[in-house]
Amino acid sequence: IQMTQSPSSLSASLGDRVIITCQASQDIFKYLSWYQHKEGTAPRLLIYDASKLGAGVPSRFSGSGSGTDFTFSIDYLQPEDLATYYCQQYDDLPLSFGGGTKVEIK
Amino acid sequence: QVHLQESGPGLVKSSETLSLTCAVSGFSIGRGSYWGWIRQPPGKGLEWIGSIYHSGDAYYNPSLESRTTISVDASKGQFSLGMNSVTAADTAIYYCALVASPGIAPAADFWGQGILVTVS
Numbered sequence: 001i002q003m004t005q006s007p008s009s010l011s012a013s014l015g016d017r018v019i020i021t022c023q024a025s026q027d028i029f030k031y032l033s034w035y036q037h038k039e040g041t042a043p044r045l046l047i048y049d050a051s052k053l054g055a056g057v058p059s060r061f062s063g064s065g066s067g068t069d070f071t072f073s074i075d076y077l078q079p080e081d082l083a084t085y086y087c088q089q090y091d092d093l094p095l096s097f098g099g100g101t102k103v104e105i106k
Numbered sequence: 107q108v109h110l111q112e113s114g115p116g117l118v119k120s121s122e123t124l125s126l127t128c129a130v131s132g133f134s135i136g137r138g139s140y141w142g143w144i145r146q147p148p149g150k151g152l153e154w155i156g157s158i159y160h161s162g163d164a165y166y167n168p169s170l171e172s173r174t175t176i177s178v179d180a181s182k183g184q185f186s187l188g189m190n191s192v193t194a195a196d197t198a199i200y201y202c203a204l205v206a207s208p209g210i211a212p213a214a215d216f217w218g219q220g221i222l223v224t225v226s
Binding site for chain 1: 142
């Protein structure tokens with residue numbers, strides 16, 4: 001299953017709302033997660049089952065969608081949100097990631 | 107506290123075999139979860155290599171399956187990755203983690219810190 005993520009990078013100001021989209025090449029129902037990956041650290045699970053918040057994840061992160069089209073949002077962008085974000089489908093094997101979105105702070 | 111730790115050589119010669127082990131502490135491998143390996147080549151995105159269940163059932167990325175083996179030793183609380191015939195394209199940070207399975211999200215967000223493997 002191919003996961004197409006966009007944009008590949010973005011630059012936003014502190015306090016902005018950031019939106020990232022992910023499109024699956026076939027119906028993956030709700031089986032999508034979003035990861036935050038900061039340089040030099042392990043990826044962190046933010047969202048699973050398309051819209052459920054991971055343990056300890058701030059509520060400014062959210063996800064929505066089902067089927068083939070999904071959206072990830074960061075409300076009120078914070079300095080610590082500088083990272084690359086990936087979607088991942090787990091409807092079927094092989095597990096597959098989107099290409100990533102690098103979020104930079106203006 | 108749950109801790110995953112990758113170990114193995116940081117430098118592997120081209121055409122030889124890459125061998126890594128992930129030691130899991132604070133959480134039983136046998137608790138019915140899938141454990142996996144994910145890698146990130148320099149400047150590139152994340153790639154799933156494969157996963158293994160505590161029973162030993164393993165699943166691989168088709169692009170790597172012919173030269174990859176994942177095994178588990180639940181009694182020791184560890185699982186391992188072997189990849190033969192490596193090339194420079196296998197240079198990457200390798201992570202072990204608790205991973206999703208079809209239709210089931212990861213039970214928790216457990217990852218190792220990652221280990222850089224360079225193929226010379």
